[in-house]
Amino acid sequence: MTCPVQTAFASNKDKTPPPPVDERILIESVDTSAGMIVLRYMRDGTTHTYALDSVSVIKVGDANSDPVAISDIKAGMQVRDYVERDDHTLDSLLVSEADRAPEAPKKK
8 A cells, every 4th residue: 555645745755845835816907898807816817708898896905995997907916805795796806906926845
């Protein structure tokens, strides 16, 4: 009987830690005329398209910021929080400048 965990550990002879997981959600694109945004989940590379309508609350910076228009958000910003109204519409969205991607650990 083999144990995959032991096999994986044994094959990592240089003891390099695994690469970090990028947990960020980034805005990939913004279509202000259609009221649509595309979010990219960096963890697995998937994208999801959402509508923002006149009822959606959009904030840039922190949760205490004043609401802004969809034209104030830009591709490359990081999503800090969001609430889905349904599968395709966001009720609220909080974004800010993106954090740097996590760096791969250095070999020992």
